[in-house]
Amino acid sequence: MAQFDLNDDSVVVIIGSGAGGGTLANELAQKGVKSVVLEAGKRFDLGDIENDEWAMFQKISWLDKRYSGGGWHGAVNHPTLPTWLVKGYGGSTIHWAGVALRFKDFEFKTRSTYGEIDGANVEDWPVDLEEMTPWYEKAELKMGVTGKTTGMPHLPWNNGFRVLAEGCRRTGRSDYRSGPMAINSVERDDRPACQQIGFCMQGCAIGAKWSTMYTELPRAEDTGNCEVRTDAMVLKIEHDDQGKANAVVYADKDGNQHRQKARVVCVAGNSIESPRMLLNSASNMFPDGLANSSGQVGKNYMNHTTGGVYAVLPEKVHMYRGTSVAGIVGDEVYHDAGRGFSGGYYLEFLSLGLPFMAAFLEPGNTGWGRSVAGALENYDRMSGVWVLGEDLAQERNAITLHDSEVDQYGLSVPIISKTPHNNDYEMTAHMYETSAQIYEAVGATDVYELPAYPATHNMGTNRMHADPSKGVVNAYGQAHDIDNLFVSDGSQFTSSAACNPTLTIVALAIRQAEYIAQEMNAQNI
Amino acid sequence: MSIRFHRLGKSDEDRMAMSRRMFLMTTTMAGITTNAMLSSAAFAASEVLTEAQSTSLLRMVQDIYPHPDFLHLSHYEAIAMTVMTNAEADADMAKGLTDGLDQIDAKAQELFGVPYAKIEDPDAREGLLRHFQHEGFFQGVRWTAYFGIYDNKDVWPLLGYEGSSAEHGGYIDRGFSDITFVPEGPTLEERMADVQS
Numbered sequence: 001m002a003q004f005d006l007n008d009d010s011v012v013v014i015i016g017s018g019a020g021g022g023t024l025a026n027e028l029a030q031k032g033v034k035s036v037v038l039e040a041g042k043r044f045d046l047g048d049i050e051n052d053e054w055a056m057f058q059k060i061s062w063l064d065k066r067y068s069g070g071g072w073h074g075a076v077n078h079p080t081l082p083t084w085l086v087k088g089y090g091g092s093t094i095h096w097a098g099v100a101l102r103f104k105d106f107e108f109k110t111r112s113t114y115g116e117i118d119g120a121n122v123e124d125w126p127v128d129l130e131e132m133t134p135w136y137e138k139a140e141l142k143m144g145v146t147g148k149t150t151g152m153p154h155l156p157w158n159n160g161f162r163v164l165a166e167g168c169r170r171t172g173r174s175d176y177r178s179g180p181m182a183i184n185s186v187e188r189d190d191r192p193a194c195q196q197i198g199f200c201m202q203g204c205a206i207g208a209k210w211s212t213m214y215t216e217l218p219r220a221e222d223t224g225n226c227e228v229r230t231d232a233m234v235l236k237i238e239h240d241d242q243g244k245a246n247a248v249v250y251a252d253k254d255g256n257q258h259r260q261k262a263r264v265v266c267v268a269g270n271s272i273e274s275p276r277m278l279l280n281s282a283s284n285m286f287p288d289g290l291a292n293s294s295g296q297v298g299k300n301y302m303n304h305t306t307g308g309v310y311a312v313l314p315e316k317v318h319m320y321r322g323t324s325v326a327g328i329v330g331d332e333v334y335h336d337a338g339r340g341f342s343g344g345y346y347l348e349f350l351s352l353g354l355p356f357m358a359a360f361l362e363p364g365n366t367g368w369g370r371s372v373a374g375a376l377e378n379y380d381r382m383s384g385v386w387v388l389g390e391d392l393a394q395e396r397n398a399i400t401l402h403d404s405e406v407d408q409y410g411l412s413v414p415i416i417s418k419t420p421h422n423n424d425y426e427m428t429a430h431m432y433e434t435s436a437q438i439y440e441a442v443g444a445t446d447v448y449e450l451p452a453y454p455a456t457h458n459m460g461t462n463r464m465h466a467d468p469s470k471g472v473v474n475a476y477g478q479a480h481d482i483d484n485l486f487v488s489d490g491s492q493f494t495s496s497a498a499c500n501p502t503l504t505i506v507a508l509a510i511r512q513a514e515y516i517a518q519e520m521n522a523q524n525i
Numbered sequence: 526m527s528i529r530f531h532r533l534g535k536s537d538e539d540r541m542a543m544s545r546r547m548f549l550m551t552t553t554m555a556g557i558t559t560n561a562m563l564s565s566a567a568f569a570a571s572e573v574l575t576e577a578q579s580t581s582l583l584r585m586v587q588d589i590y591p592h593p594d595f596l597h598l599s600h601y602e603a604i605a606m607t608v609m610t611n612a613e614a615d616a617d618m619a620k621g622l623t624d625g626l627d628q629i630d631a632k633a634q635e636l637f638g639v640p641y642a643k644i645e646d647p648d649a650r651e652g653l654l655r656h657f658q659h660e661g662f663f664q665g666v667r668w669t670a671y672f673g674i675y676d677n678k679d680v681w682p683l684l685g686y687e688g689s690s691a692e693h694g695g696y697i698d699r700g701f702s703d704i705t706f707v708p709e710g711p712t713l714e715e716r717m718a719d720v721q722s
Contacts, residue, residue, distance in 0.1 A: 318700065
């Protein structure tokens with residue numbers, strides 16, 4: 001691995017090593033562009049992966065102090081765990097389940113499609129599906145996504161998904177399959193085929209699921225063009241007199257501060273840390289934080305409209321056997337105002353192990369007693385889904401900084417506020433009803449409805465917009481205010497769409513790498 | 526939002542099967558009365574709890590996650606022991622626990638005229654405990670019980686969970702797709718055809 005001097009001002013500094021940062025680092029490295037990746041967490045490898053829900057939660061989660069705010073149930077039931085993200089080499093690509101869906105065309109054009117919505121701040125992206133399609137294809141080839149682009153078949157169906165799929169068939173649905181997943185169904189790209197181990201969200205023990213931990217990051221390091229520094233928590237992005245980003249200050253694991261000079265800075269710390277960094281980097285020239293002339297940094301926080309549904313079947317299912325998200329139902333992903341809400345939603349089969357099922361069946365202080373224990377006695381006869389749909393941007397849903405409390409780095413603790421829009425309540429009711437109908441069609445006796453989990457899909461807090469007064473970055477993730485400052489993660493999303501964000505983050509990172517290389521060559525940045 | 530149980534209940538047939546199973550369980554348990562279970566020797570000795578408080582604690586962990594047909598008394602005793610051991614090492618926790626158990630008994634006397642552990646109706650006992658569910662001592666006991674049951678590898682098989690599989694080569698040859706009450710999934714050929722453009 002290369003080692004760059006702290007005073008080397010020719011490097012691109014990438015903050016974060018997950019889907020956005022890890023991909024960007026490798027794409028730049030393959031083009032010969034030198035970069036330093038600053039990863040807040042420590043270095044992990046496959047040897048760290050265990051098939052144990054709580055052990056892995058403790059090992060890899062981002063557990064620095066954070067507060068839940070707003071009107072969602074988590075403000076009460078998950079007061080210090082608003083999100084469920086990873087701190088470490090590979091970021092949340094260790095934890096993600098592997099669902100690799102593309103946005104639908106209308107989901108890039110939400111303002112045009114849905115119109116103005118009271119209480120929401122919905123806008124169109126400056127890119128559309130036609131523009132993104134070749135980048136999605138590159139992302140699918142890179143990650144090894146089952147489906148037409150790679151020709152790799154979708155995975156075999158496990159018990160839990162077979163139950164869901166039969167319910168779909170009996171209720172007249174047609175769009176249900178076991179992909180697209182960024183999980184090898186055959187050996188590919190020096191990684192093995194899936195062995196149906198389960199525990200996908202605790203990290204794939206054999207590397208069948210794509211993660212930057214064992215693909216993009218080591219490959220970038222192998223080129224000699226990329227240095228990944230772990231245990232490097234960014235405190236501040238600095239700029240010169242012209243307002244160009246020129247250095248990043250970070251703390252190492254002993255708390256010692258370092259200052260890495262930079263030609264370009266790319267922020268990819270997820271939708272909480274990325275806006276937090278920009279806000280914490282306020283200066284005399286940028287008193288409201290870097291890249292924040294629009295006032296939109298930290299606003300429009302989206303994390304999908306979600307819930308869980310678990311059905312008890314007449315016979316054993318053993319849903320935990322096999323991939324965690326074993327199948328996807330896409331029939332409800334369309335916009336029809338007649339349904340009482342804007343946007344669509346997916347049903348994704350999701351198994352939880354017994355420990356997590358017992359913790360999330362009824363989260364909070366009330367989740368005990370005969371009803372909960374009785375439900376858990378049905379654990380081996382359950383099949384269930386995670387329902388996720390379009391979450392409308394709202395300015396009040398935001399990342400803000402605590403006015404007195406600081407974390408172990410001395411940084412103000414972030415408060416993550418989320419209050420559902422009426423659209424969310426309407427959509428959630430529809431999701432629960434649909435899921436129940438599907439499972440009842442296949443003989444379910446009980447159906448349990450679970451509220452949202454701490455958020456794994458975090459988007460929108462540095463959003464793209466063609467108009468610099470309405471968004472933070474342009475169509476390449478480049479800050480409107482600062483040419484050599486980029487946002488490279490899900491915080492650049494203008495809308496959430498219904499689907500899991502990772503494939504779009506990777507596609508945008510590949511596209512951004514082309515743009516950065518081109519602009520550096522042209523000496524524009 | 527809290528858990529919602531759906532409109533469809535168990536069928537009569539299921540209920541009858543359940544009561545047959547309950548009957549068999551009860552029969553095999555014959556002779557082990559509640560009082561015999563509660564006066565188990567393990568709880569005579571505690572540095573922080575009186576015998577009455579120990580009895581309440583053991584009843585409480587059973588009422589928090591009741592699985593009379595699935596778990597053994599020893600599982601609950603182990604949880605109560607963990608709570609007591611933790612309390613012995615932490616004076617504040619011990620005070621919170623003993624005060625809390627006394628409050629539960631006082632409330633039981635007020636509402637039912639007997640100590641908590643002597644209330645026979647499980648619904649009434651749960652209803653009583655609901656008064657205390659937002660208290661720190663209660664949640665301390667509750668989460669100890671949670672980890673002692675649902676994150677306990679010895680208990681998992683009793684609740685139908687097999688856990689870690691990587692060391693066995695996953696579930697690919699161990700029943701990941703073995704149910705028979707719904708149709709099988711598509712064959713490899715069908716899945717291949719699905720991704721050919």
